[in-house]
Amino acid sequence: MKYHIVQLGCQMNISDGERVQKVLDQLGFEVTDREEDANLLGVIACSVRQKGIDKVYSRIQKWNKWKNKKNLITFVTGCVLPADREKFLKTFDLVFPMSELPSLPDMIYQYGVVSPAGMQTLDKGLAEMEKPVLKTRNEAAFRVSEAQLPVDKKQILHPERGIEEFWHITPKYGSGFEAYIPIQNGCNKFCTYCAVPYTRGREVSRPSGEILNELHHLVENGYKSITLLGQNVNSYGLDKKGDEISFAQLLRMIGEYGNKSQKKFWLYFTSPHPRDMSDEVIEVISQYDCLAKQIHLPIQSGDDEMLVHMNRKHTVEQYRHIVSTIRRLIPQATLFTDIIVGFTGETDAQVENTRKAIAEFKYNMAYIAQYSPRPGAASSRWVDDIPKDEKKKRYHMLTDELMKHSFEYNKRLIGKTVDVLVRGHDRKAGFLSGLTEGKIIVRFPSDDESLIGEFVKVKLHSAATFSTEGEKVNAQASIPVN
Amino acid sequence: MNNNYHKILGLRELTSSTFVLEIERRDMKFEPGQHILLGRAGDIHHREYSIYSGVEDKALEVLVKEVEDGEVSKTLKHLKPGDEVEVQGPLGFFTLEDEFLQTGNRFLFIASGTGISPFHSMVRSFPNLNYKVVHGIRHASDAYEKSDYASIRYVACTSRDDQGDFNGRLTSFLQQNEVEPDTHCFLCGNFEMIRDAMNVLEEKGIPQDHLHAEVYF
Ligand SMILES: Cc1cc2nc3c(=O)[nH]c(=O)nc-3n(C[C@H](O)[C@H](O)[C@H](O)COP(=O)(O)OP(=O)(O)OC[C@H]3O[C@@H](n4cnc5c(N)ncnc54)[C@H](O)[C@@H]3O)c2cc1C
Ligand code: SF4
Numbered sequence: 246m247k248y249h250i251v252q253l254g255c256q257m258n259i260s261d262g263e264r265v266q267k268v269l270d271q272l273g274f275e276v277t278d279r280e281e282d283a284n285l286l287g288v289i290a291c292s293v294r295q296k297g298i299d300k301v302y303s304r305i306q307k308w309n310k311w312k313n314k315k316n317l318i319t320f321v322t323g324c325v326l327p328a329d330r331e332k333f334l335k336t337f338d339l340v341f342p343m344s345e346l347p348s349l350p351d352m353i354y355q356y357g358v359v360s361p362a363g364m365q366t367l368d369k370g371l372a373e374m375e376k377p378v379l380k381t382r383n384e385a386a387f388r389v390s391e392a393q394l395p396v397d398k399k400q401i402l403h404p405e406r407g408i409e410e411f412w413h414i415t416p417k418y419g420s421g422f423e424a425y426i427p428i429q430n431g432c433n434k435f436c437t438y439c440a441v442p443y444t445r446g447r448e449v450s451r452p453s454g455e456i457l458n459e460l461h462h463l464v465e466n467g468y469k470s471i472t473l474l475g476q477n478v479n480s481y482g483l484d485k486k487g488d489e490i491s492f493a494q495l496l497r498m499i500g501e502y503g504n505k506s507q508k509k510f511w512l513y514f515t516s517p518h519p520r521d522m523s524d525e526v527i528e529v530i531s532q533y534d535c536l537a538k539q540i541h542l543p544i545q546s547g548d549d550e551m552l553v554h555m556n557r558k559h560t561v562e563q564y565r566h567i568v569s570t571i572r573r574l575i576p577q578a579t580l581f582t583d584i585i586v587g588f589t590g591e592t593d594a595q596v597e598n599t600r601k602a603i604a605e606f607k608y609n610m611a612y613i614a615q616y617s618p619r620p621g622a623a624s625s626r627w628v629d630d631i632p633k634d635e636k637k638k639r640y641h642m643l644t645d646e647l648m649k650h651s652f653e654y655n656k657r658l659i660g661k662t663v664d665v666l667v668r669g670h671d672r673k674a675g676f677l678s679g680l681t682e683g684k685i686i687v688r689f690p691s692d693d694e695s696l697i698g699e700f701v702k703v704k705l706h707s708a709a710t711f712s713t714e715g716e717k718v719n720a721q722a723s724i725p726v727n
Numbered sequence: 728m729n730n731n732y733h734k735i736l737g738l739r740e741l742t743s744s745t746f747v748l749e750i751e752r753r754d755m756k757f758e759p760g761q762h763i764l765l766g767r768a769g770d771i772h773h774r775e776y777s778i779y780s781g782v783e784d785k786a787l788e789v790l791v792k793e794v795e796d797g798e799v800s801k802t803l804k805h806l807k808p809g810d811e812v813e814v815q816g817p818l819g820f821f822t823l824e825d826e827f828l829q830t831g832n833r834f835l836f837i838a839s840g841t842g843i844s845p846f847h848s849m850v851r852s853f854p855n856l857n858y859k860v861v862h863g864i865r866h867a868s869d870a871y872e873k874s875d876y877a878s879i880r881y882v883a884c885t886s887r888d889d890q891g892d893f894n895g896r897l898t899s900f901l902q903q904n905e906v907e908p909d910t911h912c913f914l915c916g917n918f919e920m921i922r923d924a925m926n927v928l929e930e931k932g933i934p935q936d937h938l939h940a941e942v943y944f
Contacts, residue, residue, distance in 0.1 A: 327771035433818055435775070437942065443773075447815070520820075550925065553940045554918050558820050560935050590918070623775070627944065 248274045249283035251304055254291025256515070258323050260425040260474055261343050262289045263416030265322065268349050270417055280308075284316065285353070290323040290333075292444050293619050298329055305336045318356055322346070324444040326621040344407035344430075346414060405431045405446030412451050415459075422469045422666070422698035426459050427451060428495070429475030433484075434518060436545075437556045438585060440621040441476050448477060448484045453495055460499060464508050469666050469700065470680075473514040479521040493525040496536055503535025509700060511537040511666070511682050516583070519543070519559045522567045531574040538575050539683045542567065543583035547602025548595040551588060556623075561602060568606050579609040579654075579683030586643055587616040587636030589627045596639045600646050607650040609685065610711070615640050648710045655685065655708035662704045662718055663687065667696045678712075686712035732768050732811045736786050738804075741871045744793045745841065747779060748803055750812060752787040757817035759848040760913075760941075764818065765789065767802050768811035774799040777844040777915070777941070778817065781851025787814070790844040790871060821845055821941040823853070827911055834858040835912045837897065837924050842916025842943060843871060850876055863897030863920055866890070901927045908932050915941040 248269050252262045265287065266276065277283050286308050291297035301321060308319050320339035333340045339352050408430045418424045431445040456473070463471055473495075475481065482489040490498070499512055512535050517526075519542060530536045542564070546552055549560050571578055584599060603611060615636040618625040631639075663681045671678035671688040677696060678688040689703045696717075705715035737749040757763075757778055766773035780788035794800045806812065823834070836846040836858055843862050850856060860881045864870060867890030870883040884900045885891030893900045901924055906912070912928055914921045921940050928938060 331771055435818065549935065550922050553921060553925070554942060556942055562935055623944070 246274050246285065247277040247283045248285040248287065249277050249280040251280075251286075251288045251300075253289060253297050253300060254293065254324055256425060256472070257427065257474055257476070258289050258291055259419070260416070260427055261323065261346075261411075263419055263425075264343075264346060264411065264414045265289065265349070266417040267414055268346060272350055272353065281311075285318050285320070287320045288323070290321050290325050290329075292324055292326040292329050292621065293440055294617060295620055298620070301329075301333070302336075305333075309336065318353065320349075320352075324441070326440060326444055328621070342407075344405065344411050347407075347410045405449050408449050409451070412455060418463075418468075420698075422467065423471075423668070424463050424468050425472045425474045426456055426463070427475065428456050428473045428478060428514075429481050432476040433480070434477060434520075434558070435556055435623070437554065437623040438588060438616065438619060440619045440625075443621045445476065448480060450481050450484050450489055453482075453490050453498070456495065457498060457502070460512075461502065461506075464502075464506055464510050467508075467698075469510045469698070471510060471512050473512070475514075476516070477518045477521065478514045479517040479523070479526055483521075491525075492521070493523060493529050496526065496529045497533075500529060500533025500536050503533055510535055513537045513539060513541075513684075515541045516543055517541070519557075519564050519567055524570050527567070527570050527574050530578075537682050537684075538578040539581065540571055540575075540578050541581040541583075542571075544599075544602060544606070545583060545585050546588065546591075546595070547599035548591075551591060551595050551599075554590060555585070555588060561598070564602075565605075577683070579685065580606060581610040581684070582606070582608050582612070584611050584613045584643060585616050586613055586639045587631040589616070589624055589630060591616075591631055591639075596642070600643055603643060603646045603650065607654070608647060609651050609654055609683065611643070611647045613640055613643050613647070652708065652710045655710070655713050658685070658705050658713055659708055660705065662702050663715075665689075665701050665703045667699055667701055669697055688712060688714050689717050691717060731813050731815055733787070733814045735806045735808055735810045735812060737808055738806060741790075742868055745869070745871060746791055746793070746804060747872075748789050748791055748806065748812075750787040750789070750814065752780075752785060755787060755814070755817065757782065758822040759852040760822040760845040761817035761819045762821075762845075762941075763787075763789070763814050763816035765803070765815075766799055766813050767806070768813050770799075770802065770813070772798050772802075773813065773815070775818075775943075777821075777841075777848070779844045779847050781848055784851065790841050790847070792841045819941070821913070821915070821939065823849060823911075823913075828853065828856075831857060833907060833910045835906060835910045836860045837863075837901070837912060837914045837916075837920075839863040839897065839916030839920040840869070841871075842914075842920075842941070845915055845941065846913070847872070847875060861897055861900060863916070864891070898923045898927055901931075906931050906933060908934070909937070911937050911939070913939045913941075915943070917944055918942045 252259060274285060280286060288301050288304060290301050319337045321333050321337045322341050322343055330340055429448060429450045431448045432442045433448045435442050479492045481492040481495060544564055545555055545557055547561055618629050665679040665681055665687045667677050667679040673688060675690055675692055676688045677691045678686060681687060687703050702718050703715040704718045705713045707714045733753060734751040736751055739747040762775045762777045764773045765776050776789040779790040780786060791800055791803050793804045838846055846860055858880055860876055863884050865887040867883060867885050867888055873881055882893055883891040884893045884897040886896050912933055914924055921942060925938055
């Protein structure tokens with residue numbers, strides 16, 4: 246039996262999707278890229294933008310039509326607002342928060358679908374039940390209303406419950422050299438433009454022992470780029486009120502392990518919140534080789550009034566302090582950020598302040614989003630008063646500013662030899678491309694696929710706005726630049 | 728039984744549209760200034776409400792303004808004693824840090840409408856607080872439970888009648904009065920008021936790190 250998953254949303258969702266795949270593989274299902282061939286069709290949804298939700302609706306309409314011709318089961322999980330989840334209950338066979346993933350085999354089983362492998366893994370009581378067959382749509386639908394599978398309203402409202410068990414599932418990593426480790430789920434910050442606190446619930450930190458085990462396993466198995474994931478990674482541990490180590494301590498333990506392991510890897514994290522970005526975190530990063538010298542620090546706006554309106558709970562001055570500490574302790578670090586342009590009420594003077602912030606902090610990369618109200622977020626109930634064209638204009642103005650600085654930085658790399666983790670073929674024929682420790686894109690001429698997933702040294706000879714180009718060298722020594 | 732469900736103990740109507748909801752507190756601990764996520768038990772719609780009661784009060788209270796066509800505030804208004812609500816929290820960072828409290832600092836609390844709620848909690852919780860509340864309201868009748876504040880510490884700025892302590896907008900009151908530069912200013916309510924008041928305070932030389940805000944809408 247085959248399954249097909251439609252994956253929407255951010256890196257956190259992609260990481261969650263790796264665990265869903267693992268559960269289905271263990272049940273004996275086989276993944277397929279062709280949705281037409283699948284018996285089990287799922288969506289890892291994202292409610293953060295209306296577009297994402299529209300995509301879910303269009304898929305399920307199509308799949309439900311297919312149900313007249315063939316037997317299949319549909320499910321939806323992921324980042325879903327309570328109101329959307331209620332609607333999905335009427336159209337999908339299974340609707341569950343990610344924290345309920347460990348029960349997915351039972352849910353499928355209750356639906357009457359059991360694969361041979363799944364049969365072995367289910368408990369005896371279930372296995373002794375009548376040999377299941379795939380139900381037709383109507384029967385299946387009847388069973389949903391009968392049993393109210395598996396989510397009741399309480400679970401809808403508390404997507405964070407049970408997340409600890411979810412973390413016990415080993416994911417089916419999408420890559421052999423890059424991996425993401427969720428360290429925390431949910432958010433308590435309530436930025437006014439963001440729906441995450443409503444879709445994922447409150448902050449829950451994953452036990453540090455589990456995080457370290459997963460990390461050791463990955464490093465032992467040759468993973469070279471590992472990213473700790475969470476909505477607010479640097480408030481890690483705070484929810485445990487003294488019973489868990491802090492984010493800085495977690496990084497230190499990883500750093501110590503990196504020193505001992507004799508294996509080269511780069512450890513990243515995303516996203517931190519400026520409010521919780523302590524000097525200690527920056528100090529620790531500066532002290533260990535394996536802690537990558539690349540920092541993603543969302544600023545969202547360079548204007549204090551906008552930051553209040555966004556409920557970011559930090560000022561530009563506080564942000565400036567963090568950046569100056571980074572520049573002082575880790576001068577080689579690259580700096581990435583997130584920016585929202587055209588937020589409710591943003592004036593020309595305020596967007597100009599954001600431009601000035603880009604100029605001051607000289608980002609290597611900024612993910613600039615034109616504001617669109619996200620259903621469920623507080624600001625979705627406010628007027629979205631900046632016209633689309635104006636948002637676009639502001640977006641281009643900020644992008645132009647960003648490009649100046651990233652190009653300047655990249656030009657300074659010309660002539661240097663950098664370590665690159667090769668990620669795959671470049672769009673330019675005959676070239677491979679990869680990332681430096683600071684996540685600067687590097688391409689070099691080669692068609693040697695055995696280099697993919699390996700570190701190589703590349704001497705850079707040219708630079709573009711968001712990438713660089715060079716030649717692979719075999720030299721042992723390299724100048725430690727990002 | 729959902730352990731976030733709390734029983735309604737009562738409802739005090741303060742004006743035709745504003746009321747205090749008295750909720751069973753159970754063992755909830757909070758810091759004055761924090762808010763909760765609140766909705767009817769089993770309802771999928773929840774909203775943020777600042778905690779109005781003090782840390783020593785038996786009940787957990789919120790001050791709610793019924794918003795016309797509002798999804799949640801309207802439903803809260805119809806709750807009866809014994810009904811259940813779902814409470815998540817406490818949440819948020821709009822609190823008085825320990826170091827501010829210990830050094831006997833001066834506090835200026837600036838609120839529009841129900842934005843006075845977190846300050847009510849702070850005043851009830853810290854009896855020796857050196858504070859002044861400047862409350863922007865339309866009519867003097869919107870000065871919710873003003874007897875809970877020492878009369879010399881509370882200023883109602885009324886924009887639609889002349890029965891307030893100051894007749895006019897809250898920002899005009901701030902413009903016309905001195906604010907010591909070392910005052911910690913906390914602002915809560917609608918964003919336009921917060922923005923305008925912050926501008927006035929900055930012009931008066933209050934440093935950024937002495938300005939703290941909680942935006943309701
Ligand atoms: C951190 C935080 C704390 C809050 N604390 C309180 C509180 O203590 N008391 C309280 O009454 N509200 C408070 N609010 C606002 C509250 O969460 C809801 O937005 C409000 O009750 C309206 O919800 P609704 O579902 O009835 O209306 P919706 O259907 O969501 O309509 C929202 C519209 O109502 C208007 N609105 C929102 N709040 C108010 C208000 N207080 N007065 C007048 N108009 C308003 C806005 O124009 C907004 O666009 C707080 C908001 C936040 C973010
Ligand atoms: S943007 Fe704000 S509310 Fe959303 S996940 Fe990040 S910190 Fe939390």
